[in-house]
Amino acid sequence: xxxxxxxxxxxxxxxxxxxxxxxxPEVSPDMSFLEMLDVLNEDLVNKNEQxxxxxxxxxxxxxxxxxxxxxxxxxxxxxxxxxxxLHMRKFKDGDELYLEPWRAKAFPLVRDLLxxxxxxxxxxxxxxxxxxxxxxxxxxxxxxxxxxxxxxxMDAAACIGCxxxxxxxxxxxxxxxxxxxxxxxxxxxxxxxxxxxxxxxxVATMDKExxxxxxxxxxxxxxxxxxxxMDSIARLNGDYIRATFVKRPLELSGQGSG
Amino acid sequence: MSWTLKxxxxxxxxxxxxxxxxxxxxxxxxxxxxxxxxxxxGRDQINAYAHFLHxxxxxxxxxxxxxxxxxxLHVLSALQLQLxxxxxxxxxxxxxxIIQATPASRTMIFTGLLLAWFLLxxxxxxxxxxxxxxxxxxxxxxxxxxxxxxxxSSVFYIVCMVLLGLHLGHGGNALFFSLGLVHPKYRQxxxxxxxxxxxxxxxxxxxxxxAVLAGVLKI
Numbered sequence: 001x002x003x004x005x006x007x008x009x010x011x012x013x014x015x016x017x018x019x020x021x022x023x024x025p026e027v028s029p030d031m032s033f034l035e036m037l038d039v040l041n042e043d044l045v046n047k048n049e050q051x052x053x054x055x056x057x058x059x060x061x062x063x064x065x066x067x068x069x070x071x072x073x074x075x076x077x078x079x080x081x082x083x084x085x086l087h088m089r090k091f092k093d094g095d096e097l098y099l100e101p102w103r104a105k106a107f108p109l110v111r112d113l114l115x116x117x118x119x120x121x122x123x124x125x126x127x128x129x130x131x132x133x134x135x136x137x138x139x140x141x142x143x144x145x146x147x148x149x150x151x152x153x154m155d156a157a158a159c160i161g162c163x164x165x166x167x168x169x170x171x172x173x174x175x176x177x178x179x180x181x182x183x184x185x186x187x188x189x190x191x192x193x194x195x196x197x198x199x200x201x202x203v204a205t206m207d208k209e210x211x212x213x214x215x216x217x218x219x220x221x222x223x224x225x226x227x228x229x230m231d232s233i234a235r236l237n238g239d240y241i242r243a244t245f246v247k248r249p250l251e252l253s254g255q256g257s258g
Numbered sequence: 259m260s261w262t263l264k265x266x267x268x269x270x271x272x273x274x275x276x277x278x279x280x281x282x283x284x285x286x287x288x289x290x291x292x293x294x295x296x297x298x299x300g301r302d303q304i305n306a307y308a309h310f311l312h313x314x315x316x317x318x319x320x321x322x323x324x325x326x327x328x329x330x331l332h333v334l335s336a337l338q339l340q341l342x343x344x345x346x347x348x349x350x351x352x353x354x355x356i357i358q359a360t361p362a363s364r365t366m367i368f369t370g371l372l373l374a375w376f377l378l379x380x381x382x383x384x385x386x387x388x389x390x391x392x393x394x395x396x397x398x399x400x401x402x403x404x405x406x407x408x409x410x411s412s413v414f415y416i417v418c419m420v421l422l423g424l425h426l427g428h429g430g431n432a433l434f435f436s437l438g439l440v441h442p443k444y445r446q447x448x449x450x451x452x453x454x455x456x457x458x459x460x461x462x463x464x465x466x467x468x469a470v471l472a473g474v475l476k477i
Contacts, residue, residue, distance in 0.1 A: 008352075019352065072355020098353040105346050168357070170364065171343035173269075203270050212346030213269035213339045215366060216432035217359040231440050238438020240270045244261060 001093040003027045005040070007052050008100045013109045019098065029089035033076060034059060034066060036088055054113040061085035061225060064160030067167070068113040069100040074164035074223040082162060082225040102163050104172035105210045117163045119209040120177055124161075126205035127198035128181040130190045149187045156183035158226040168223035171212030176220035178206050179236035180228045186239060196243035203240055269342060272335040277436035279332040280429045284455070286325060287422070291459045297466060297475060301399035308398040333374055340367050362424040363432070369425040376418040383411070403477050406470035415467050423460035430456055 003024045010017025027036055034056050041051035057065035061082045068083060070076035076086040091097070099113060107115040145153075157180075165176035182199050185191030191198070214233060221230045265271035296304045311318055356364070379389060384401055387393030392404040406412045430452035434440055469475045 006353075069351065069355075072351055072353050073357060100351055100353065103347055103349050103351055105348050170347075170359075172346035173343075203268055204264075207267075207269050210346055212343035213273060215343075215363065216428075216435050217363040219357055219359050222357040222359075230435065231442075234435040234438050234440035236438075237270060237274065237436050240268075241274060241438055244265045244271065249261075 001027050001029055001088065001091070003036070003088070003091060004094070004096040006096065006098045007112070008098075009052070009112055010101075010109055012111060017109075027088050029087070031088045032059065032084055033070070033086045033088065034084045052113065053111040055115075056084060059084040062160060064162040067102065067162045067164055069098075069102065069167055071098050074102070074167040075162075075225055079222075080225060080227045082160075082164075085225075102167035104163075104166050106172065106174070107163060107166065115163075117161070119211070120161050120163060120166075120174065122209060123174065123178055123202050123205045124181060127194065127201035128185070130185060130188075131194060132190065143189050145188060153184050153187035156180045156187070156228060156232050159184070159224075159228055160226060162225060164223045164225060165220035165228075166211065168219040169212065169214075170217070170219065171215060173214045173220070174206050174209070174211040175214035175233050175236065176224060176228055176230075178202050179232040182236045182239060183232035186235065196239060196247045199236060199239040200243045203236070269339060272339055273436045275331055276335045276339075277433035279328040279335075280433050282325070282328045283332065284426060284430055284433075287426070287459050288455060291462045294466060295462060297399065297402055298469075304398045304402070305396065308396050312396065329374075329377070333370070336367060336370055360428065363428040366425060366428060369421045372421055373418065373425060376414075376421075379414075400477065402466065403470055403475055406467040406475075409471065412467035412471055416464050419460050419464045422463075423456055426456040426459065427453060 005022040005024060006019040007022060008017055009020045022040055024036065024040060027039075031039070034054070037052060037054060044051045054068060055065050057063045059066070061084060064082075066082055066084045067075055070083065070086070075081065075083045076090070078086045078090055101107075101109055101113045102115050102117075104115075106119040107117055109115050159177060159180035161177065163177070166172050166174050169175075182202065185198065186195050216230070216233065218230055221228060259267070266275070293307060296307050362369070382389035383405060384390065384398075387395070387401070390401060390405055391408060392400070394400050406415070431449060434448055466475070
Protein backbone atom coordinates (compact mmCIF):
# COMPACT_ATOMS: atom_id res chain seq x y z
CA UNK A 1 0.00 0.00 0.00
CA UNK A 2 0.99 3.59 -0.61
CA UNK A 3 1.24 6.00 2.32
CA UNK A 4 2.17 9.67 2.24
CA UNK A 5 3.91 10.82 5.41
CA UNK A 6 4.29 14.37 6.63
CA UNK A 7 6.83 14.07 9.42
CA UNK A 8 7.64 16.89 11.82
CA UNK A 9 11.37 17.54 11.43
CA UNK A 10 13.04 19.81 13.95
CA UNK A 11 16.74 19.84 14.72
CA UNK A 12 16.37 20.96 18.36
CA UNK A 13 14.12 22.96 20.63
CA UNK A 14 15.70 26.24 19.52
CA UNK A 15 15.45 25.88 15.75
CA UNK A 16 12.10 26.04 13.95
CA UNK A 17 10.48 22.83 12.73
CA UNK A 18 8.38 21.92 9.72
CA UNK A 19 6.62 19.00 8.09
CA UNK A 20 8.73 17.02 5.60
CA UNK A 21 6.84 15.01 3.00
CA UNK A 22 7.89 11.40 2.38
CA UNK A 23 6.13 9.17 -0.07
CA UNK A 24 6.18 5.49 0.87
CA PRO A 25 5.06 3.50 -2.18
CA GLU A 26 5.48 0.00 -0.80
CA VAL A 27 4.21 -0.28 2.76
CA SER A 28 3.18 -3.72 3.96
CA PRO A 29 -0.13 -3.77 5.86
CA ASP A 30 1.51 -6.17 8.33
CA MET A 31 4.19 -3.67 9.36
CA SER A 32 3.87 -1.89 12.67
CA PHE A 33 3.97 1.88 12.45
CA LEU A 34 7.51 1.97 13.82
CA GLU A 35 8.69 -0.71 11.35
CA MET A 36 7.35 1.46 8.57
CA LEU A 37 9.44 4.34 9.98
CA ASP A 38 12.49 2.01 10.30
CA VAL A 39 12.30 1.33 6.57
CA LEU A 40 11.94 5.05 5.88
CA ASN A 41 14.99 5.72 8.03
CA GLU A 42 17.00 3.04 6.23
CA ASP A 43 16.21 4.78 2.94
CA LEU A 44 17.10 8.17 4.40
CA VAL A 45 20.44 6.89 5.71
CA ASN A 46 21.22 5.33 2.35
CA LYS A 47 20.60 8.72 0.76
CA ASN A 48 22.93 10.32 3.34
CA GLU A 49 20.05 12.14 4.98
CA GLN A 50 19.30 12.39 8.70
CA UNK A 51 16.93 9.66 9.89
CA UNK A 52 13.70 10.60 11.68
CA UNK A 53 14.33 10.50 15.43
CA UNK A 54 11.64 8.85 17.53
CA UNK A 55 11.64 7.12 20.92
CA UNK A 56 11.00 3.39 21.17
CA UNK A 57 12.01 0.39 23.21
CA UNK A 58 9.96 -2.78 23.78
CA UNK A 59 7.72 -2.49 20.71
CA UNK A 60 5.17 -4.60 22.54
CA UNK A 61 3.06 -1.74 23.84
CA UNK A 62 4.11 -2.20 27.45
CA UNK A 63 7.11 0.05 28.13
CA UNK A 64 5.88 3.57 27.44
CA UNK A 65 8.94 4.69 25.49
CA UNK A 66 7.31 5.28 22.12
CA UNK A 67 4.67 7.77 21.23
CA UNK A 68 3.88 10.56 18.81
CA UNK A 69 0.77 12.09 17.34
CA UNK A 70 -0.70 10.67 14.12
CA UNK A 71 -3.24 12.99 12.44
CA UNK A 72 -3.94 14.74 15.72
CA UNK A 73 -4.44 11.54 17.76
CA UNK A 74 -1.82 10.48 20.32
CA UNK A 75 -0.55 6.97 19.42
CA UNK A 76 -2.72 7.05 16.29
CA UNK A 77 -6.20 5.73 15.57
CA UNK A 78 -5.97 2.30 17.27
CA UNK A 79 -7.74 2.32 20.66
CA UNK A 80 -6.00 1.19 23.82
CA UNK A 81 -2.48 0.71 22.53
CA UNK A 82 0.75 2.48 21.72
CA UNK A 83 1.99 3.54 18.30
CA UNK A 84 4.39 0.56 18.18
CA UNK A 85 1.37 -1.77 18.28
CA LEU A 86 -0.47 0.24 15.66
CA HIS A 87 -0.31 -1.63 12.37
CA MET A 88 -0.41 -0.24 8.88
CA ARG A 89 -3.52 -2.32 8.07
CA LYS A 90 -5.39 0.25 10.16
CA PHE A 91 -4.86 2.71 7.28
CA LYS A 92 -6.08 2.81 3.70
CA ASP A 93 -4.04 2.88 0.52
CA GLY A 94 -3.13 6.49 -0.29
CA ASP A 95 -3.70 7.84 3.26
CA GLU A 96 -1.83 11.01 4.20
CA LEU A 97 -0.49 10.91 7.76
CA TYR A 98 0.82 13.86 9.73
CA LEU A 99 3.26 12.90 12.49
CA GLU A 100 3.93 15.38 15.27
CA PRO A 101 5.72 15.10 18.61
CA TRP A 102 3.89 15.39 21.97
CA ARG A 103 3.45 19.15 22.30
CA ALA A 104 3.69 20.57 25.81
CA LYS A 105 5.83 23.13 27.57
CA ALA A 106 6.73 20.49 30.15
CA PHE A 107 8.01 18.17 27.38
CA PRO A 108 10.86 20.08 25.69
CA LEU A 109 11.54 18.83 22.19
CA VAL A 110 14.81 16.97 21.71
CA ARG A 111 14.63 16.27 18.01
CA ASP A 112 11.93 15.48 15.41
CA LEU A 113 9.39 13.27 17.19
CA LEU A 114 11.43 12.83 20.37
CA UNK A 115 10.60 14.86 23.48
CA UNK A 116 12.05 14.91 26.99
CA UNK A 117 9.48 13.48 29.41
CA UNK A 118 11.55 13.71 32.60
CA UNK A 119 8.88 16.03 34.03
CA UNK A 120 6.79 12.88 34.57
CA UNK A 121 9.69 11.25 36.45
CA UNK A 122 9.90 14.28 38.72
CA UNK A 123 6.18 13.96 39.52
CA UNK A 124 6.81 10.34 40.55
CA UNK A 125 9.86 11.37 42.58
CA UNK A 126 7.67 13.82 44.49
CA UNK A 127 5.49 11.07 45.96
CA UNK A 128 4.77 8.20 43.59
CA UNK A 129 6.27 5.59 45.91
CA UNK A 130 5.71 3.94 49.26
CA UNK A 131 8.04 3.77 52.22
CA UNK A 132 8.60 0.10 52.94
CA UNK A 133 10.48 -1.54 55.79
CA UNK A 134 13.85 -2.95 54.84
CA UNK A 135 14.96 -6.43 55.77
CA UNK A 136 13.67 -9.73 54.55
CA UNK A 137 10.67 -9.54 52.31
CA UNK A 138 7.33 -10.24 53.96
CA UNK A 139 5.37 -13.36 53.15
CA UNK A 140 2.97 -13.16 50.26
CA UNK A 141 -0.60 -12.44 51.38
CA UNK A 142 0.64 -11.19 54.73
CA UNK A 143 -1.24 -7.98 54.10
CA UNK A 144 -4.75 -8.67 52.87
CA UNK A 145 -6.18 -6.56 50.06
CA UNK A 146 -9.84 -6.75 49.08
CA UNK A 147 -10.40 -7.92 45.51
CA UNK A 148 -12.10 -4.72 44.24
CA UNK A 149 -9.21 -2.66 45.65
CA UNK A 150 -6.64 -4.96 44.06
CA UNK A 151 -8.33 -4.62 40.71
CA UNK A 152 -8.62 -0.85 40.85
CA UNK A 153 -5.01 -0.53 41.97
CA MET A 154 -3.84 -2.82 39.16
CA ASP A 155 -5.89 -0.99 36.52
CA ALA A 156 -4.27 2.29 37.58
CA ALA A 157 -0.82 0.69 37.87
CA ALA A 158 -1.08 -0.21 34.18
CA CYS A 159 0.01 3.36 33.36
CA ILE A 160 3.27 3.16 31.40
CA GLY A 161 4.05 6.86 31.66
CA CYS A 162 4.15 7.43 27.90
CA UNK A 163 2.72 10.95 28.15
CA UNK A 164 -0.11 10.44 25.64
CA UNK A 165 -2.57 11.92 28.17
CA UNK A 166 -0.59 15.15 28.21
CA UNK A 167 -0.31 15.12 24.42
CA UNK A 168 -4.03 14.49 23.91
CA UNK A 169 -5.20 17.06 26.45
CA UNK A 170 -5.97 20.46 24.91
CA UNK A 171 -4.54 21.94 28.13
CA UNK A 172 -1.44 19.71 28.21
CA UNK A 173 -2.52 18.56 31.65
CA UNK A 174 -0.82 15.65 33.40
CA UNK A 175 -3.80 14.87 35.64
CA UNK A 176 -4.46 11.39 34.26
CA UNK A 177 -0.82 10.37 34.71
CA UNK A 178 -0.59 11.79 38.22
CA UNK A 179 -3.97 10.45 39.28
CA UNK A 180 -3.12 6.96 37.98
CA UNK A 181 -0.26 6.74 40.50
CA UNK A 182 -2.38 8.30 43.26
CA UNK A 183 -5.10 5.72 42.54
CA UNK A 184 -2.66 2.82 42.29
CA UNK A 185 -1.03 3.45 45.67
CA UNK A 186 -4.11 4.92 47.35
CA UNK A 187 -6.07 1.69 46.86
CA UNK A 188 -3.47 -0.44 48.62
CA UNK A 189 -2.77 -0.67 52.36
CA UNK A 190 0.93 -0.08 51.72
CA UNK A 191 0.10 3.29 50.19
CA UNK A 192 -1.95 4.60 53.10
CA UNK A 193 0.69 6.17 55.39
CA UNK A 194 1.77 8.68 52.74
CA UNK A 195 -1.53 8.91 50.89
CA UNK A 196 -2.42 12.55 51.58
CA UNK A 197 1.17 13.83 51.60
CA UNK A 198 1.65 12.06 48.28
CA UNK A 199 -1.22 13.78 46.52
CA UNK A 200 -0.14 17.21 47.77
CA UNK A 201 3.48 16.74 46.72
CA UNK A 202 2.65 15.25 43.33
CA VAL A 203 0.12 17.98 42.47
CA ALA A 204 2.59 20.69 43.53
CA THR A 205 5.26 19.19 41.27
CA MET A 206 2.78 18.74 38.42
CA ASP A 207 1.90 22.44 38.62
CA LYS A 208 5.53 23.50 38.96
CA GLU A 209 6.53 21.56 35.84
CA UNK A 210 4.16 23.71 33.78
CA UNK A 211 1.41 21.24 32.93
CA UNK A 212 -2.05 22.72 32.38
CA UNK A 213 -5.14 22.15 34.48
CA UNK A 214 -7.81 19.52 33.94
CA UNK A 215 -11.13 20.40 32.27
CA UNK A 216 -12.48 16.83 32.38
CA UNK A 217 -13.11 16.52 28.67
CA UNK A 218 -11.84 12.92 28.66
CA UNK A 219 -9.42 13.03 25.73
CA UNK A 220 -6.60 11.75 27.96
CA UNK A 221 -8.43 8.58 28.88
CA UNK A 222 -9.57 8.05 25.29
CA UNK A 223 -5.99 8.35 24.01
CA UNK A 224 -4.43 6.34 26.86
CA UNK A 225 -2.87 3.10 25.61
CA UNK A 226 -3.81 1.50 28.93
CA UNK A 227 -7.30 3.08 29.03
CA UNK A 228 -6.76 4.56 32.51
CA UNK A 229 -10.17 5.68 33.76
CA MET A 230 -11.25 9.27 34.37
CA ASP A 231 -12.41 8.08 37.79
CA SER A 232 -8.79 8.21 38.91
CA ILE A 233 -8.89 11.99 38.37
CA ALA A 234 -11.92 12.21 40.66
CA ARG A 235 -10.03 10.18 43.24
CA LEU A 236 -7.03 12.52 43.09
CA ASN A 237 -9.33 15.51 43.56
CA GLY A 238 -11.04 13.87 46.53
CA ASP A 239 -7.70 13.02 48.14
CA TYR A 240 -6.45 16.55 47.51
CA ILE A 241 -9.51 17.99 49.26
CA ARG A 242 -8.92 15.66 52.22
CA ALA A 243 -5.23 16.55 52.29
CA THR A 244 -6.09 20.25 52.41
CA PHE A 245 -9.07 20.33 54.74
CA VAL A 246 -8.91 17.17 56.85
CA LYS A 247 -5.27 16.16 57.25
CA ARG A 248 -3.82 17.19 60.60
CA PRO A 249 -0.52 19.03 60.56
CA LEU A 250 2.40 17.62 62.54
CA GLU A 251 2.12 18.97 66.10
CA LEU A 252 5.14 18.43 68.29
CA SER A 253 4.35 18.85 71.97
CA GLY A 254 7.98 18.69 73.08
CA GLN A 255 6.97 16.26 75.80
CA GLY A 256 8.01 12.99 74.22
CA SER A 257 9.51 10.25 76.30
CA GLY A 258 13.25 10.24 76.72
CA MET B 259 2.73 29.45 52.36
CA SER B 260 -0.41 28.97 54.42
CA TRP B 261 -2.51 25.95 53.55
CA THR B 262 -5.37 28.08 52.24
CA LEU B 263 -3.08 29.99 49.88
CA LYS B 264 -1.48 26.75 48.76
CA UNK B 265 -4.91 25.38 47.90
CA UNK B 266 -5.85 28.52 45.96
CA UNK B 267 -2.48 28.46 44.19
CA UNK B 268 -2.84 24.88 42.91
CA UNK B 269 -4.69 24.01 39.71
CA UNK B 270 -6.59 21.28 41.57
CA UNK B 271 -7.67 23.67 44.32
CA UNK B 272 -8.86 26.22 41.77
CA UNK B 273 -10.91 23.54 40.05
CA UNK B 274 -12.49 22.61 43.39
CA UNK B 275 -13.47 26.26 43.85
CA UNK B 276 -14.85 26.37 40.32
CA UNK B 277 -16.89 23.26 41.06
CA UNK B 278 -18.32 24.69 44.29
CA UNK B 279 -19.10 28.11 42.83
CA UNK B 280 -20.44 26.48 39.67
CA UNK B 281 -22.70 24.25 41.76
CA UNK B 282 -23.98 27.34 43.57
CA UNK B 283 -24.70 28.91 40.18
CA UNK B 284 -26.48 25.77 39.00
CA UNK B 285 -28.71 25.75 42.10
CA UNK B 286 -29.38 29.47 41.62
CA UNK B 287 -30.49 29.13 37.99
CA UNK B 288 -32.90 26.35 38.98
CA UNK B 289 -34.44 28.59 41.67
CA UNK B 290 -34.46 31.57 39.30
CA UNK B 291 -36.23 29.50 36.64
CA UNK B 292 -38.83 28.35 39.17
CA UNK B 293 -39.44 31.99 40.17
CA UNK B 294 -39.74 33.00 36.50
CA UNK B 295 -42.43 30.40 35.89
CA UNK B 296 -44.83 32.49 37.96
CA UNK B 297 -45.17 34.76 34.95
CA UNK B 298 -47.60 32.13 33.61
CA UNK B 299 -49.79 32.60 36.70
CA GLY B 300 -50.58 36.16 35.75
CA ARG B 301 -49.46 39.72 36.37
CA ASP B 302 -50.48 39.77 40.03
CA GLN B 303 -48.64 36.59 40.95
CA ILE B 304 -45.24 37.50 39.42
CA ASN B 305 -45.46 41.09 40.69
CA ALA B 306 -46.33 39.85 44.17
CA TYR B 307 -43.23 37.62 43.95
CA ALA B 308 -41.10 40.64 43.02
CA HIS B 309 -42.50 42.58 45.97
CA PHE B 310 -41.96 39.59 48.26
CA LEU B 311 -38.26 39.45 47.32
CA HIS B 312 -37.82 43.17 47.86
CA UNK B 313 -39.55 43.11 51.25
CA UNK B 314 -36.85 40.73 52.43
CA UNK B 315 -34.17 43.27 51.58
CA UNK B 316 -31.64 41.96 54.11
CA UNK B 317 -31.88 38.40 52.90
CA UNK B 318 -31.94 39.53 49.26
CA UNK B 319 -28.64 41.33 49.71
CA UNK B 320 -27.04 38.39 51.49
CA UNK B 321 -27.96 36.18 48.53
CA UNK B 322 -26.86 38.82 46.03
CA UNK B 323 -23.46 39.25 47.67
CA UNK B 324 -22.96 35.49 47.95
CA UNK B 325 -23.83 35.05 44.27
CA UNK B 326 -21.59 37.92 43.27
CA UNK B 327 -18.73 36.37 45.24
CA UNK B 328 -19.39 32.98 43.63
CA UNK B 329 -19.46 34.42 40.12
CA UNK B 330 -16.35 36.50 40.85
CA LEU B 331 -14.39 33.49 42.14
CA HIS B 332 -15.62 31.32 39.28
CA VAL B 333 -14.57 33.84 36.63
CA LEU B 334 -11.26 34.71 38.31
CA SER B 335 -10.27 31.03 38.64
CA ALA B 336 -11.36 30.33 35.06
CA LEU B 337 -9.25 33.18 33.69
CA GLN B 338 -6.19 32.23 35.75
CA LEU B 339 -6.49 28.59 34.71
CA GLN B 340 -6.95 29.66 31.10
CA LEU B 341 -3.59 31.46 31.22
CA UNK B 342 -1.92 28.38 32.75
CA UNK B 343 -3.46 26.10 30.11
CA UNK B 344 -2.40 28.33 27.24
CA UNK B 345 1.13 28.54 28.59
CA UNK B 346 1.25 24.75 28.95
CA UNK B 347 1.11 24.30 25.17
CA UNK B 348 3.22 27.03 23.59
CA UNK B 349 3.43 25.24 20.22
CA UNK B 350 0.05 24.10 18.95
CA UNK B 351 -0.62 20.99 16.90
CA UNK B 352 -0.51 21.76 13.20
CA UNK B 353 -3.05 19.03 12.57
CA UNK B 354 -5.27 18.81 15.66
CA UNK B 355 -7.58 15.87 16.30
CA ILE B 356 -10.28 14.95 18.82
CA ILE B 357 -11.38 11.44 19.77
CA GLN B 358 -14.52 11.86 21.86
CA ALA B 359 -14.64 15.21 23.66
CA THR B 360 -18.00 16.98 23.31
CA PRO B 361 -18.15 20.47 21.80
CA ALA B 362 -19.67 21.68 25.09
CA SER B 363 -16.69 20.44 27.11
CA ARG B 364 -14.17 22.07 24.77
CA THR B 365 -15.82 25.49 24.73
CA MET B 366 -16.38 26.12 28.44
CA ILE B 367 -14.24 29.26 28.48
CA PHE B 368 -16.14 30.72 25.49
CA THR B 369 -19.64 29.84 26.70
CA GLY B 370 -18.57 31.06 30.14
CA LEU B 371 -17.36 34.44 28.92
CA LEU B 372 -20.43 34.90 26.73
CA LEU B 373 -22.63 34.07 29.73
CA ALA B 374 -20.76 36.62 31.86
CA TRP B 375 -21.57 39.20 29.19
CA PHE B 376 -25.17 37.99 29.07
CA LEU B 377 -25.39 38.30 32.85
CA LEU B 378 -24.45 41.99 32.69
CA UNK B 379 -26.99 42.60 29.91
CA UNK B 380 -29.65 40.66 31.83
CA UNK B 381 -29.09 42.79 34.95
CA UNK B 382 -29.17 45.99 32.90
CA UNK B 383 -32.33 44.73 31.19
CA UNK B 384 -34.48 43.48 34.07
CA UNK B 385 -32.86 44.67 37.32
CA UNK B 386 -31.40 48.11 36.66
CA UNK B 387 -33.69 48.75 33.71
CA UNK B 388 -31.28 50.97 31.79
CA UNK B 389 -31.19 48.54 28.84
CA UNK B 390 -34.99 48.22 28.83
CA UNK B 391 -37.26 50.34 26.57
CA UNK B 392 -40.17 50.61 29.05
CA UNK B 393 -38.85 49.66 32.47
CA UNK B 394 -41.16 50.07 35.47
CA UNK B 395 -39.69 49.45 38.91
CA UNK B 396 -41.15 46.28 40.50
CA UNK B 397 -43.65 45.74 37.67
CA UNK B 398 -42.01 42.49 36.68
CA UNK B 399 -44.85 41.36 34.42
CA UNK B 400 -44.75 44.56 32.38
CA UNK B 401 -40.96 44.45 32.15
CA UNK B 402 -40.90 40.84 30.97
CA UNK B 403 -43.61 41.27 28.34
CA UNK B 404 -42.47 44.60 26.91
CA UNK B 405 -38.84 43.51 27.12
CA UNK B 406 -39.38 40.33 25.12
CA UNK B 407 -41.68 41.97 22.57
CA UNK B 408 -38.44 43.39 21.22
CA UNK B 409 -37.44 40.54 18.88
CA UNK B 410 -33.62 40.99 18.94
CA SER B 411 -33.63 40.83 22.76
CA SER B 412 -35.70 37.64 22.70
CA VAL B 413 -33.42 36.01 20.14
CA PHE B 414 -30.39 36.98 22.20
CA TYR B 415 -31.94 35.47 25.34
CA ILE B 416 -32.79 32.25 23.52
CA VAL B 417 -29.26 31.91 22.13
CA CYS B 418 -27.77 32.61 25.56
CA MET B 419 -30.01 29.97 27.17
CA VAL B 420 -28.68 27.40 24.69
CA LEU B 421 -25.14 28.46 25.69
CA LEU B 422 -26.16 28.12 29.34
CA GLY B 423 -27.35 24.59 28.59
CA LEU B 424 -24.00 23.67 27.04
CA HIS B 425 -22.12 25.20 29.99
CA LEU B 426 -24.30 23.47 32.61
CA GLY B 427 -24.30 20.18 30.72
CA HIS B 428 -20.53 19.80 30.96
CA GLY B 429 -20.02 21.75 34.17
CA GLY B 430 -22.82 20.00 36.02
CA ASN B 431 -21.22 16.62 35.41
CA ALA B 432 -17.58 17.68 35.66
CA LEU B 433 -18.05 19.32 39.06
CA PHE B 434 -18.63 15.91 40.64
CA PHE B 435 -15.21 14.83 39.34
CA SER B 436 -13.58 18.01 40.61
CA LEU B 437 -15.03 17.35 44.06
CA GLY B 438 -14.03 13.68 44.04
CA LEU B 439 -17.68 12.60 44.22
CA VAL B 440 -17.65 9.82 41.66
CA HIS B 441 -19.01 6.41 42.47
CA PRO B 442 -20.05 3.64 40.08
CA LYS B 443 -23.38 3.21 41.86
CA TYR B 444 -24.46 6.81 41.32
CA ARG B 445 -22.68 7.58 38.04
CA GLN B 446 -25.71 7.17 35.77
CA UNK B 447 -28.16 8.81 38.15
CA UNK B 448 -25.93 11.87 38.50
CA UNK B 449 -25.62 12.17 34.73
CA UNK B 450 -29.32 11.73 34.11
CA UNK B 451 -30.39 14.17 36.83
CA UNK B 452 -27.84 16.80 35.76
CA UNK B 453 -28.94 16.68 32.13
CA UNK B 454 -32.63 16.65 33.10
CA UNK B 455 -32.22 19.72 35.33
CA UNK B 456 -30.16 21.46 32.65
CA UNK B 457 -32.85 20.81 30.01
CA UNK B 458 -35.59 21.90 32.40
CA UNK B 459 -33.84 25.23 33.06
CA UNK B 460 -33.12 25.86 29.39
CA UNK B 461 -36.55 24.89 28.05
CA UNK B 462 -38.51 26.65 30.79
CA UNK B 463 -36.52 29.87 30.40
CA UNK B 464 -36.72 29.82 26.60
CA UNK B 465 -40.48 29.34 26.84
CA UNK B 466 -40.93 32.86 28.25
CA UNK B 467 -39.65 34.91 25.29
CA UNK B 468 -41.34 32.40 22.96
CA ALA B 469 -44.66 32.83 24.81
CA VAL B 470 -44.34 36.63 24.61
CA LEU B 471 -43.53 36.58 20.90
CA ALA B 472 -46.37 34.11 20.26
CA GLY B 473 -48.78 36.43 22.05
CA VAL B 474 -49.58 34.02 24.87
CA LEU B 475 -48.22 36.49 27.42
CA LYS B 476 -49.45 40.03 26.73
CA ILE B 477 -50.00 43.29 28.56
